[in-house]
Amino acid sequence: MRAEARVAAESDGRGGTRLTTLRGQSPLLLRRTGPRASAGVTVHLVGGAAGPLRGDELRLEIEVGPGARLELLSVAAQLALPGRPAPASRLTITATVAAGGTLRWLPEPLIAAAGCDHVAITRVTVETGGSLLWRDDLVCGRHGEDSGDFVADTLVRYGGSTLYRHELAVGPRAAGWSGPAILGGARAVGTVVTAGPESMVPGAAGPDAAVMPLAGPGMLATATGADIRHVRAALDPFCAGHPTARRPGAPVAA
């Protein structure tokens, strides 16, 4: 299955945000949600079909213009499944955030079911003065099941320089992934990358989590856990407190 989706947000000139593009194809369907009155726009990703399955080629493009605020959520976890013998399924997300724009990407976790072969390529470019919060949670296999093969390949650029470059490979083909250097016994891992204005407090965030100031203008929070609840407990507070979460008239999260 091949599918493309695109969302573009721009400032409406009155302190609000309007969507200039919102289109998708199953299984990448996009729906505008949330109150119309808020300064930012919320869009949900709706899985219109099972998968990703092997052979799927999925593309999502996100564009946030100057002064626009966009929050992307998903209605349910993404479940990568084996499917027919075929090349790895691939989801490529390309996002750009202009100066003064804010993008929050807060999807439900990806679950790498046994036998899956999936690659997620993320390329985010933030102009100086733009603001980003990018969350990715991963669960290695469904309950009581081995993990499938999954590779996350992430690049975040800010102000013309590479801020964060990371690959994580799990599953039978990834040597040592469940060993004590990479995930240990953990079956869930999550990351939050922020760029631009920050609110995360560096330091330890529990025994299997840390918040780290990057070399450039951004932060990374990483957490591992036996299941996704541990990861959520460690990372959710950082997502609520980010400045991009604040909307005029809304209380600022603690």
Added chain:
Amino acid sequence: MSLATLLLLADGRLPSGGHAHSSGLEAQVSAGRVRSVEDLDGFLRGKLATGALVSAAFAAAACGDVARCADLDAGLDARTPSPALRRASRAQGRALLRAGRAMWPVAAIGREPHQPVALGALAAAAGLSPAETAVAAAHGAITGPAGAAVRLLGLDPYAVHALLARLAPECDRIAELAAKRSGDPVDDLPAAGAPLLDIGAEHHATWEVRLFAS
């Protein structure tokens, strides 16, 4: 090439301060994740697939073109989210550069580069190839923590070296892969990360008493 020169660069007795670092092993020992030679095997295989691959590719890239050192250094910053690991890498780079300058005419690449960049610059000055440099880098990435494991856990040194001998073919394979990719643009070079090493390094840096600097 000079085989003896390569052995000098890869020798753990090179006075570059490497013995003060456990490459993240001390934190995982303390967390109870590494207790035996079998656990160490899992740790080192994970290390080869992640940090060793990245170090070997960046060292080979620096050796291949010393003019890329500044870009490569920024590329390692972007691949090292943990400030504690960035400090450890730069401290080792600085110490390696100091030792190297006494041995060969090393190019001016800044005072405190990341360790793989320093290693590549030394190797270039010593007349080694990117492929040889990658072997030295991958080898160092596993022999360092293996030595630390003997000191931290009192493991049988014969058993640990038997493990290193078993890992040698994988070490060669990783070095070959790293050297093959070393001409790629910096953003496309290997970026395999290890979440527990990042998290462990941040916790380790706050300990008041520890055997290793990282």
